[in-house]
Amino acid sequence: MSNLFPTYARWEVEPERAEGSYLYGKDGKKYLDFTSGIGVCNLGHRPAAVEEAVQAQLKKFWHVSNLFPVGIQETAAEKLAKAAGLDLVFFANSGAEANEAAIKLARKATGRKKIITFFQSFHGRTYATMSATGQDKIKTGYGPMLETFTYVPFNDLKGLEAEMSNEVAAVMLEVIQGEGGLHPADSDFLKGVENLCKKHGALFVIDEVQTGNGRTGKPFAFQHYGLNPDIVSTAKGLGSGFPIGAIIGKESLKEFFGPGSHGTTFGGNPLAVSAAIATMDIIFNEEFLANVNQKADFLKSCLKENLQSLSIVNEIRGLGLMIGIEINQSAAPILADLRAAGFIALSAGEQVIRLLPPLTVTEDELQQAVEIIANILKEKVKTA
Ligand SMILES: Cc1ncc(COP(=O)(O)O)c(C=O)c1O
Structure with missing residues (x-):
């Protein structure tokens, strides 16, 4: 029995260590982490x-x-x-x-x-x-x-x-x-x-x-x-x-x-x-924030290009690196599928996949994330 009050419905991934945009699970797997500890680790893990x-x-x-x-x-x-x-x-x-x-x-x-x-x-x-x-x-x-x-x-x-x-x-x-x-x-x-x-x-x-x-x-x-x-x-x-x-x-x-x-x-x-x-x-530095805005534009355009046309996606919205993908069903099972594929994201409300990548994320990592999300959502559309 756990001695913790069960106030949190915890995920199945238990972190072993974390660095930059990645979490390393006790399961031996590497996860791309777009939760940033719920918007906390804005400079990635352990800057x-x-x-x-x-x-x-x-x-x-x-x-x-x-x-x-x-x-x-x-x-x-x-x-x-x-x-x-x-x-x-x-x-x-x-x-x-x-x-x-x-x-x-x-x-x-x-x-x-x-x-x-x-x-x-x-x-x-x-x-x-x-x-x-x-x-x-x-x-x-x-x-x-x-x-x-x-x-x-x-x-x-x-x-x-x-x-x-x-x-x-x-x-x-x-x-x-x-x-x-x-x-x-x-x-x-x-x-x-x-x-x-x-x-x-x-x-x-x-x-x-x-x-x-x-x-x-x-x-x-x-x-x-x-x-x-x-x-x-x-x-x-x-x-x-x-x-x-x-x-x-x-x-x-x-x-x-x-x-x-x-x-x-x-x-x-x-x-x-x-x-x-x-x-x-x-x-709080102009150059750093200009770079965040550049990456935000890149992420939004990748998401639009790869997800917008999917029937499961209602809307992609947000500002900077705070992005929501509203889908036409519960986000929770999709988040579980994403984790199984090595990508960790949050929900917001019932039907929104919330992305809060570290502000230090690279374009490569953004691209990888969009690919994983697109694959999982396409799979969902196929099996619906
Ligand atoms: C907008 C906003 N206000 C307040 C809070 C509460 O912050 P904390 O959990 O640090 O008490 C949160 C937490 O998610 C939040 O998103």
Whole structure:
């Protein structure tokens, strides 16, 4: 019997080691990994620069607490704020914790309670972030949720307008709904949300836990649309696998997160922060991101050329290296077939194959991936 609570329906592949774009299973097989640990290992597995930075910090100190000034937190905050075009950072340990901080700050700063989020959104598993999440299946058995969260259809500006008032503390959204089915927001919708927030004095909060840190070809996905959010949350790719989350906010919010108003023992842990600095130094770089965009274009054109015409494929969508292939049936059995063929991908919602390759993936690896996916989908069409 396992002594782990069975909260995860685990796959059959048990990793032995991992390097770059590949996982090596205990079964002796090599797998091309397009999950990146669910959007975390954006530089591939065990990037050397991050390993070196963490090794160096391991020899200095591992943990001292946030009672001390920690210089590398200042360095990391400066890099993160600069990349997001914002001012102030609070470090947490995960995406949910970052969103939790965003929700607390939004309520405190506005003195209002109501937070609007969107159907199919995913913001985390704590009580506040589960309450913010617009999916019933995440909440089953855990009620009652926190009060004053309201959900409206994604990409429906009129629906949002109907819920807006001077009682709204914040509107929170993902630029691409990741877990909920890989649904990108429309550009007009995003600008409309920002304008409605401004009009009603609500904060515009963008959850970049999955879309941030270069995943879409910009440091943060909101930057594709020229948006001006008040708070951005992020996590996942920020530490290349070391647990770290953060909110990045405007200077005007400073007074609401004063000493003693929020905190965490491990947030901003020196090992995680040293990993984040090394990660940001690579990703928040024009040349690196130009290369990500080039590879994203290459992947999209390969997918379109090889998959678009298959009857099983409904749509290929996404931004940068965050791509969804929506099919006309459950994705889970196809993902199992892909694993058997040496390729690991994720689902998003029920019917979407989600590709989150490392941003360091090569064109060769992208081509290999498309070939494997095309073969498995063609096989499915044949046997249908
Ligand atoms: C958009 C988004 N927000 C929040 C979270 C929660 O992050 P974590 O699992 O680190 O708590 C996730 C995780 O998938 C996410 O995709």
